[in-house]
Structure formats: C-alpha cells, structure tokens
Amino acid sequence: MAVVLVLLGLVVTVKAEIYIVTVEGEPIISYKGGENGFEATVVESDEKLDTASELVTSYASHLEKKHDMLLGMLFERGSYKKLYSYKHLINGFSVHLSTEQAETLRRTPGVKSVERDWKVRRLTTHTPQFLGLPTGVWPTGGGFDRAGEDIVIGFVDSGIYPHHPSFAAHHTDPYGPLPRYRGKCEIDPDTKRDFCNGKIIGAQHFAEAAKAAGAFNPAIDFASPLDGDGHGSHTAAIAAGNNGIPVRMHGHEFGKASGMAPRARIAVYKALYRLFGGFVADVVAAIDQAVHDGVDILSLSVGPNSPPATTKTTFLNPFDATLLAAVKAGVFVAQAGGNGGPFPKTLVSYSPWIATVAAAIDDRRYKNHLILGNGKILAGLGLSPSTHANQTYTMVAANDVLLDSSVMKYSPSDCQRPEVLNKNLVEGNILLCGYSFNFVVGTASIKKVSETAKALGAVGFVLAVESVSPGTKFDPVPVGVPGIVITDVSKSMDLIDYYNVSTPRDWTGRVKSFKAIGSIGDGLMPILHKSAPQVALFSARGPNIKDFSFQDADLLKPDILAPGSLIWAAWSPNGTDEPNYCGEGFAMISGTSMAAPHIAGIAALLKQKHPHWSPAAIKSALMTTTTKLDRAGRPLQAQQYSETEALKLVTATPFDYGSGHVNPRAALDPGLIFDAGYEDYLGFLCTTPGIDIHEIRNYTNKPCNNTMGHPSNLNTPSITVSHLVGSQTVTRTVTNVAEEETYVITARMQPAIAIETNPSAMTLKPGASRKFSVTLTTRRVTGTYSFGEITMKGSRGHKVVIPVVAMGYWR
Secondary structure, eight states: OHHHHHHHHHHHHHTOEEEEEEESSOOGGGOOSOSTTOOOOOOOTTOOOOTTSHHHHHHHHHHHHHHHHHHHHHSOTTSOEEEEEEOSSSSEEEEEEOHHHHHHHHTSTTEEEEEEOOEEEEOOOOHHHHTTHHHHTGGGGTSGGGTTTTOEEEEEESOBOTTSGGGOSSSSSOOOOOTTOOOOBOBOTTTOOBSOOSSEEEEEEOOHHHHHTTOOOHHHHOSSSBOSSSHHHHHHHHHHOOTTEEEEETTEEEEEEOOSSTTSEEEEEEOOBTTTBEEHHHHHHHHHHHHHHTOSEEEEOEEESSOOSSOSBGGGSHHHHHHHHHHHTTOEEEEEOOSOTTSTTOOSOOOTTSEEEEEEEOSEEOOEEEEETTSOEEEEBOBSOOSOTTOOEEEEEGGGSBSOGGGGGGOGGGOOOGGGBOHHHHTTSEEEEEOOHHHHHTSSOHHHHHHHHHHTTOSEEEEEOOOOOTTOOOOOOBOSSOEEEEOOHHHHHHHHHHHHHHSOBOTTSOBSOOOOEEEEOOOOSOEEOTTOOEEOTTSOOOOOBSBTTOOBOSSOOOOEEEEOSSEEEEOOTTOOSSGGGTTOSEEEEOSHHHHHHHHHHHHHHHHHHOTTOOHHHHHHHHHHTOBOBOTTSSBOEEEEEOTTSOEEEEEOOHHHHTTOBOOHHHHTSOSEEOOOOHHHHHHHHHHSTTOOHHHHHHHHOOOOOOTTOSGGGSOOSSEEEEEEESEEEEEEEEEEOSSSEEEEEEEEEOTTEEEEEESSEEEEOTTOEEEEEEEEEESOOOSSOEEEEEEEEETTSOEEEEEEEEEEEOO
C-alpha cells in the first residue's frame, strides 16, 4: 500500500502548475474602507499612492493573511507553494499546485478567478539626433544634463549590468535622494555590492514562478537583478542611459550613445530570463512592486507568447488588468507591440490604457561591397574596416583548405572552427565561407567567422548566402577584421562562378592553385537615407482584437511609431541573447523591444515638463503631434512581403503606425489633449459587445456603467468603428493645455465613408474643455477598412491630428 501512496504523491507533484488567483475584497488602490479596523486606502484617479503610510501597510498585511488562511484552510501544508501575494493593484496571489487543487479553488466561495500562468517573452545610437532631442527638446528641460531630472522609469525586463558607463553616476552631477521613491536595492550575492548608485535607484528580481516551474538556472540566470541576457541593459540605456557614451567595438567608435531622458532614474524589476523568457506571475509581481515603489513610467518590452486561453477578452488578461490599475495609480505604461509583422492582427498589446509602440527603421543604413578580380562589384553587409587600399588578395574557400576530409562532419564551410582549416593556405588571404541554416538558428555566428579568420591570419572573410528562406532579415554585425556578407543569392552565385572559373583543379577536384582575387570595401560609415522613417517588416500590425477569436476591436492599435531597427545601446558582457555580441559592451539590435523604451524616455521628458498630467494626457500629447511623412516629405512607407516573398514598400496605414512617428519636440507643447481616466476605461470595457460583465467585475471590483453607449466613444486620440452599420456619431472632448486659442476643425476620409464634424470651429480658454462630434456614414460597402483623419488647426500655431478608421456595412 505504501508504494501506491508514494506513486500517487509523485503524480500530484508532476502535474503541478502555476495559477494566478483573484479573490473578493478590494486591493489597496481601490479599498474604500468598511472592513473592521481598516481605514480606506483608495486613491482618486491618476493620483500617487502613499505606500509607506500605516493605513496601507496594515491593510496590505491583512490581505496577505487572508490569502494564507484561504490556502491553509483548503489544502494540506506542503501540498502547495504560494509564490506571491498581490495586494496593491489586484487582490490575489499566485500559487504552485495541482490541477485538482486548482479546481477546488475555483469552486471555493470568495474566489473570483483562477488562471493558469502562461509565458511571456522579450520583444526583441543615433536616435536622439534623428528625433531632434539635443537641439529641440533637451535645452527646454535644462539641457541634456537635466533632461528627465527626478523622473523614475521602471523596467520590467531581464535586469541590468550596473557597471556599464551608460549607467555610471560618477561623471555627472551627484544624484540627490528621491524620498518619494521607495524601491529597494538588492545586494549582489557574489560581490556583496548593491546594484544602485543614484542613477540606478532601485533593483529587484522576481523569479518565484520560474523557480517553481523548474525553469530557473542560477548559474546563468543569476538570482539577483544582474542582466544575464543583455536585453534589459539595452532597453534601460535607450530610455535613460547617460548622454554621449562612446560606442566602441573592435577598436572603432560607431558614435555616441545616449538615452532619451539621460538624467532620469532607472528602477530595475527583473522578471525575464535568458532561455525561457518569463512567467506572468513573476511579471505581475514586478509591476505590482514597481507601482507600489512609486515609479512614474513603466517600460515593458515584453508580451505574451500566445493569447492566454482562459479570458475571452484581450483587455482582461491578468497582464492588462494589472496595468489598468497601474494607470489608475498615475503610472504611464509603454509596451512593445510585438514582432509578428508584417501580418495583420499580430499585436500582443491590446488595451487603451497602454501606449502600444510599433517599430520604425530610422535613417541609418550600413552597406559594404566586395570587388572581384573580373571587375564586378558585389553589394553586401559588413560593419567592418576595408582591406588595404589599392591591393587585392587571393580568395580561398573553406572547403578547399580543409586539414583532411574527415572534418566534413563539422560543416566546415560555416567557418566556425579554425582548427579544421589549414592555416598555411588561409594566411594572408580572404577566406570564403557559406551562410548555412546554422546561422539562422543561432548555432553559428558571424562573430565566430571573424574570430576564425583572425586565428588563421586571413586578411578578411566573405560569407556567401547561397539559399535563403523568404523574408530572412540580415542585420549588419560589427566585426574587427574586414568582412562582408553577400545577402543577395544572385550576387553570391556571381562570386561562386568567378571563384570556380579562376581556380584550376586536378582530376580529383583538388585545387592546383588559387587564382581568384578580390578586395573588401569599408563598411563602417552609415549612409543616411531620406526614405526614413519606415515601418519595420517585423513590427506587429493591427487591426486590434477584442477577444481571442480575433474579433476586431473598436480601438486603434498600435498607438505610435518609434525607432526600433538597428539600435545601438548598452549590452551586458555576460549577455548571450545575441551570439554576435557575446562579451561585448554594446549591441546593435532590432525589435519593438527597442521602440517601447524610446517612448518611455520621451514620456519622462513630458512628465518632467508637465508633472500633473495624467498617463492619458501624456499619451495624447505623443499621439496628436506625430509625423506621417518621411524625411523626403512623402507619406510613410511600410516594409511588406511581395508575392515572391521579397521585400517591398507599400504606403503605410494607421494599422502599421497608429497615429504616426513620434515627434518629441511637438509633443512637449500639444495645444490640446484628449484626457481619460479609470472610469472611462471601465466604460470602454462595459460597452464592448460580447464582453462578460462578470469578468469585468472580477478584475475591477466595479459594477458596469453603460453611459458611454459605445466603445468608440472612449476619449482616445483616435477613432475606430470596426462595424459601421449605416451611420454613427461619436464624441470627443479636448482640453486646452496652452493659452486661449481658436481651433478650426476639418476632416477627410477615403471615399467609401462620409465624415462630418460638429462644430467646425471652437475657442478654448486655458484649462477649458470642449466636446465635438464626428458622424461617419457608409457610402459604399468595400469589405475593407477606410482611413482618414481629423485636423484641428489652432490660431496660435498648434496642430492636433487624430486618425479615423472604419469599415462600413449596410443596415
């Protein structure tokens, strides 16, 4: 009998999962009093919570005791493990237990929801100049040495490398204490030093769910805020890294790196790890803590791997529900839109209270070329120095310089192992290698090719791409020796043909003499393009979805476009996220992960100038002042696949860029703002068709109020009607944040939909708010969305523009 019991015991532990549970009772942020002995802790909309007060701490420990009592009452000790109690933004906990125990919890009175945890992942320089910050924005905030002063940006990411010059505090004016921020600084278990220095003001890590799931490896993941990946250091440096830090690699300086708000403070909440990404239970705990500690801005370069299976509504997964409470507490949230582009409905950031950021390519391109002995010039990519001027070198292919034929099993043409190639034949020559599938999956890297070339004494290397899966993206990689990747397959064929014709062989196929010659150009200088910005191919696209059966939402996403392609920033020397940057202090990488911290940093500059603005006001200022033209004055283009799956450019739409590309200078002085708060977001949820009102109540602890009438009436700086039947009128309210001004309102729309605004003009005194209405009418049913915009031109020169998106149906 005993044996059977042991086996049963095993079965239970094997099937344990992590669950996020919410229970009845208000979290700190919305508790209005009423439980005996505990006074109210509720905050009014967009107000900061005083988390150190006796009221808050005693109510917090009361909630935690209730969580522990509930679990202790239902289950035997040792049969479950509570990971976190959530008390500030949501009332609940995460717990590691069996599926049967989860079922018991679901049926227990007082338990509102039980959700299985799911995974999230990271959504993986010159930009301050491109955005006009040094001349246009920083001087108004007191110059770069004051840009972002006393604003705290929280990063829920993979940690930070605290010793990087981008985060150093000794070159700048000393950072004074900031008593309103209450985050703690963990001590590094190895060096016994803490992670903070004034610039980095808080550093904590969250790994309970990762440990419970058996995914955490302390040797590479580090049980501290130390960045074992690189991604977290990179995003923190983009938003708030020090100004003018030289980006040096392989003896070359690629320019100076700076954050958007170089004087802002950095608060680190590590919840993402190198190999597996992260778990929502850890991320929610990190967000909960960040808001409790008093951050002003949250930068999230993280999104769900896949939609969670349990909530039907995109806006009410635990992730977005926690962020709604963060916004209620006055925290501005920037989140990466996702990297699933260029296909529609690929966004992983859904809710109106979040600023969802798409990624643009800025104006820098790195190109290089290979000159062959027959006079042909082949274009390619290579961030490398050139071979000696006016000199050509013999070219030798890796497969022709093997030490012996037995090494074929190592796929030697990848040039990843110098020990299988004959140094005597390679020395002083250009080594030709083949770009195989191993480079795509990351088991081979361009960095390693350059190390092989160096070890064998080659003057440089060429990596030829002979076959390519459609849509493969090649990023230039900095290397210390002359090197180039020929990415165009037809150009690689030109190279191979020339090499074969010029290389005589004996009857066994062995080379008699190497006669092919060539030279590699200089790829270190970027070419600045007028066609920027463009929407990057990988940037996730709208339309936004309201549920996980992919029904269209009445809300435009993404919100805004920011630089996210080939961004130079700090890297963690022990970071391995990118094999080409192993051991380096900087990396140049792409992703909406890089775009979100640009917006977080610019939001910090707005918050510094307008400390009392709500998160919605900041988002509105960013969105209504964007540009929809590129440097050459043409409408923005988006990278897209053609029928042959080659890259092409198409005219971009709001589903690619939201309201347009960020323009920080204009955002500081928007003229009008579209404000909204917690009650408005609740109204949006309550009027969304098909939404489960019990789900809303579970997450917001509020009954529904339908006075908004339709989700399109939420006061956002964009208008979306996904199902326009006949005619519909939506309203918006603007608030004047400048001097008295008269605005003339005009609207235009693609011909399938008619648009009218009322009134056609209005005058607003400082601080005054006015309503206007927009009527959309179906003229033609096309089965596709029509795009347009409303422009409000002010007599003092302000210009406020909002996008309009609608799909028409007959009554």
